[in-house]
Amino acid sequence: MTEPLVNASLVNYWPLIGVAAVVLGFALRLNPALVVVAAGFITGLAAKLSPLEVLDILGKAFTEKRFLLLFLATLPVIGLLERHGLKEHTQAWIARLRGATMTRLLVIYLFVRQLLSALGLTSVGGHPQTVRPLVAPMSEATAETKHGTLTDDERERVRAMAAGTDNVGLFFGEDIFIAFGAVLLIQAFFADNGIELEPLKIALWGIPTAICAFVIHSWRIHRLERTIALRAARDAAERASNKGEA
Structure with missing residues (x-):
């Protein structure tokens, strides 16, 4: 032994x-x-x-690792854009689109974020430069256009879902990129234990996981909007009932 x-x-x-x-x-x-x-x-x-x-x-x-702080340079620009009404203009623009729903918007963003991350373009997107000024306000606007005014709890859940969509797209997309650090770390671990694997093979095995993550998170987005729709329908029924009684 x-x-x-x-x-x-x-x-x-x-x-x-x-x-x-x-x-x-x-x-x-x-x-x-x-x-x-x-x-x-x-x-x-x-x-x-x-x-x-x-x-x-x-x-x-x-x-x-000081280059990782480069994203801070974008924060003043985003702050100026928000000060001059970027969020309001975004919400007004998305409200004029017919057929737009929160589910469609976030699923499309999830697909694009995952695809670009798989190509190594992980900086195209993110919470400070994309989610806060664009994706979250657009998600709120589509939800309110479709289902009426959101409650405070629903508004926070929509914002959280927008941020979570970015996280899922980035996390499971970058695992497919062969030059990503996690892929190389996996290769080094197996090599230390006598198993030689090519980074491409490791990245390819990340594709099924990325597909499952896409499907599961898309369902979570749809479930959230369905919950909002049911609440809006109940409120409308209650208002109609109260109006009939009056």
């Missing part, structure tokens, strides 16, 4: 306390940047690193 490669008794689990710090900080609704930095220090100190070594690691990570 072969000996285990790693003695479990020698593994230091204390650095995992940083994960608990992140969960606790987010649960208390503290500043996310402060929570992440504090969790990094907690993890580093638990791993017996000095404060200077932790700072060195954080500094290297920031300088090497």
Whole structure:
């Protein structure tokens, strides 16, 4: 019987306390940047690193990944567009389209987001630059045009569904892109265990999962709109009944 490669008794689990710090900080609704930095220090100190070594690691990570902060440059532009009525103009435009429904709109966005992510174009879309100023207002407008004024709860659920649609499209679409980090990570894991796989084969096996995700989320979108439609129908029936009694 072969000996285990790693003695479990020698593994230091204390650095995992940083994960608990992140969960606790987010649960208390503290500043996310402060929570992440504090969790990094907690993890580093638990791993017996000095404060200077932790700072060195954080500094290297920031300088090497600073290109990820480029999306911040879009935020002032989006803010100016919203200030000058982008949301209102979008809602007014979508309200004039005949045959438009929230389900059709979000399913089309899901398909496009998933397709572009599969081609590696993950930055075409996203919460700050697409969902908040465009997709969410358009979804609200189509729902209200079709079913009347939304309740506060329904409005929040529509916005959440718009954000979730972007997440699903991105997550399951990028797994099909052969140069995506997760695909290469899977390849490296199998290679370390003596199994050689081409990234293309791994990406192709992500297609069935992406199709299932598309179908399931499309059904969830349809179910939400159906719930709104049923509520609107009940309200209309109650108003007609009250009017008849009067």
